[in-house]
Amino acid sequence: MRERMNSDDIRRRVDAWVENGWVVAAHRDDILRDLRGGVTEAPGGSRLARAVVMLGALLIAAGLLSFIAANWQDMSRPLRLALLMGGMIGALALSGWLRGHGRRAWASEAALLLALAVFGAAIMLVAQMYHIHGHYPDALLTWGLGALLAAWLLESPSALMLAMLGIVGWSAAQAGQFGIHPHWPFLLPWAAALLLAAGRRWRHALHAVMAAFFLWLTINLLIGPVRSFNHGKVAAGPFLFLLLVPQAAFLLGATLRAAARARIGDIGRVLFTQGAVIWPLMVMFSDNVASHGLVRMAPLTDMALPAIAAAAFAMIAALSWLALANGRLRPGDVALTLLIALATIVIALRLLPDTIWPFVISAAATLALAAWLLMLGLREGRRLPVWAGALAFAIEVIYVYVRLIGGLLHTALFFFIGGLLLVALAAGMRWLAARRERAA
């Protein structure tokens, strides 16, 4: 497994390199900044402590505002506004002061989060003061854009993550509740956030930005249509696209993560990570949605569906080939990914009659994918695919058990096959470890 280092470890290592003369002292700060991937990870406190402080700042903001709101009626409107503005500007000034004086960057981030929380609450409370009960997604957008501006000007990854929350909330409300889907306007602030996170090399913020995109796709292609149009059904074409996007992201990420350009590599790693987590979930979820009759199939004479299926498979094949050509995947890996893509198409488009087979294929594809992710992670010494594979395996096993429960024969079959799979997996892992030992 790759060694995991925190900010202090990194600083100690780089200082040692400077002492040994391996690194020019003038470049020490640049190297530290690059390794930490952002200004937030300045020395001081563990990662967990910093996260707790951030959450604490948000809770303090919530507490203060609840207190103010509870005694709101006793205050005059100018006093209310002064409190809100004062709190917001005060927290901003504190954040700037902490940053300017080289104090703990995470404390400065916490103060900024406090300011942004007060900004969000101020929008809500001013609406309350003047009895405004408007189109509430607009308020979420305003809050998100304010946080995005703060993230850009004050170089704050936490503010960017908060901005994504507001912007996704806005888009989700527009698509899921007000029936505006696809909600294209989301892509504008999202692209700005992507440019900022990738440009500044903020790893966690980049994860939030990519997760927001997957969420947007899911809301627009699945939840929105199911909630409002077509008698609560999603069209088969967009549904298939939604199912294959995480696989495409994984394969693209596998190729890009070793790119020479650091920023492209960052995006590749995020795509690879999120694809590894979401892909197996999508494969297991495909049969569940399709079998509940939530997918609206086009008439058989409609040639659009076969064309979409062919295009989707071609996309996965092209990305697999790219990963193969770049040495990121092996021929066996590519064969498996293509098989899983094929299985996904068969399930999503209901190419098999409504028997037990779509469920069996979905379960087999998910378990195979989970096992493959596990082995890929072990082979490459990467922790995330191992965890993603193990998690997917566990969830699928529970799901299969719940689906089959009721008949003793089915349950026996389930345990028998599950046991065989686990034994095969253990044997595969043992074989890989032995081969690595021999190679060493």
Next chain:
Amino acid sequence: MIARVETWPLWRRVALVALALSGVIGWMVADRIRLLRTGTEVVLNIRPIDPRDLFRGHYVRLFYPEISMIPPAGLTGLPATRAPNAIALRKGARIYVVLAPTDGPYWRRARAGLRPPQTIPPGHVLLIGRAGRAVRHLQPALPVTYGIERYYAPQARARALERRLAGRTARTAVILRVSPSGRAAIAGLMLDGKRLLEEPLF
């Protein structure tokens, strides 16, 4: 530009963020004050469904019988659909309502449509709302919201109001201020034709 911003002095960046965020809040307040000051006064009936529970919580939901529910048949410009259950209008779509004064203090709905009216008769007022849900065929009435459906009441004032409303068939109305662009703000409450509460500007 993204790369250059970190070369700006920190205090300037903090000031810019503070200015922008305060500007948003300030604009919200200024917009309401302008609307309350300059908007045309309109009085609309509200229906207190259960006066005893009117002020449960910190706000009361306001239902305007004239404009809160509009039958789709009464909407001009509603697109026809072929499928019996298809959507003719999505949730959140704009609804243009023209209000007309009556002989009494209360205003009534003169017209409602999906497109802005070509002309507004003198003395009439345009009010813009949003469809509260998607419209399908055979729907008896469409809920429309205008951003004036909540009245936040201070606890003490709410109790006093509750006492005055409880157990009587009072005719309750909301005094609105409506801008020429069709936006409305609550300016006060009216009970049996008498002004009960006036909202301060600031």
